[in-house]
Amino acid sequence: MDRRRCNRDGILTCACCNRHARETRDHLFFGCDFSINCWRKIGLDWTSLGPDPPFMTYIRYSKNCMHKDLYKEIFLSAAWEFWKCRNDLIFNNVTSTVQAWLLKFKVSLRNQSSPLTRSSARSIRWGWISSGF
Numbered sequence: 208m209d210r211r212r213c214n215r216d217g218i219l220t221c222a223c224c225n226r227h228a229r230e231t232r233d234h235l236f237f238g239c240d241f242s243i244n245c246w247r248k249i250g251l252d253w254t255s256l257g258p259d260p261p262f263m264t265y266i267r268y269s270k271n272c273m274h275k276d277l278y279k280e281i282f283l284s285a286a287w288e289f290w291k292c293r294n295d296l297i298f299n300n301v302t303s304t305v306q307a308w309l310l311k312f313k314v315s316l317r318n319q320s321s322p323l324t325r326s327s328a329r330s331i332r333w334g335w336i337s338s339g340f
């Protein structure tokens with residue numbers, strides 16, 4: 208996952224946001240401009256956690272902010288779709304948008320979730336989820 212893209216000066220840059228950052232798990236999934244904007248789209252804003260919190264802090268924060276029956280599936284589907292967007296960019300030269308990610312995320316979440324989870328999702332009035340279930 209620590210794929211490095213070096214320019215002529217040997218400076219590491221993230222393929223997704225073009226910032227000078229190593230492509231670590233924490234950068235790609237939580238610190239990258241693209242993922243930050245995607246998380247915000249589904250109601251998660253990491254800025255209140257401070258700089259570079261431990262990984263489990265993100266999980267606990269998600270659990271506190273989201274429906275307890277859905278947070279794992281939401282978190283994993285979101286991360287999976289970030290990873291796929293990153294791979295599309297690197298291997299297929301396809302640049303993703305937050306809106307495109309959101310559509311793919313909804314499909315992923317719908318396909319991954321159980322009937323019980325879908326029932327719970329329908330009862331929640333989240334704008335981003337209601338149209339996908």
Ligand SMILES: [Zn+2]
Pocket residue numbers: 221222223224225226228234235238239240241
């Ligand atoms: Zn980045």
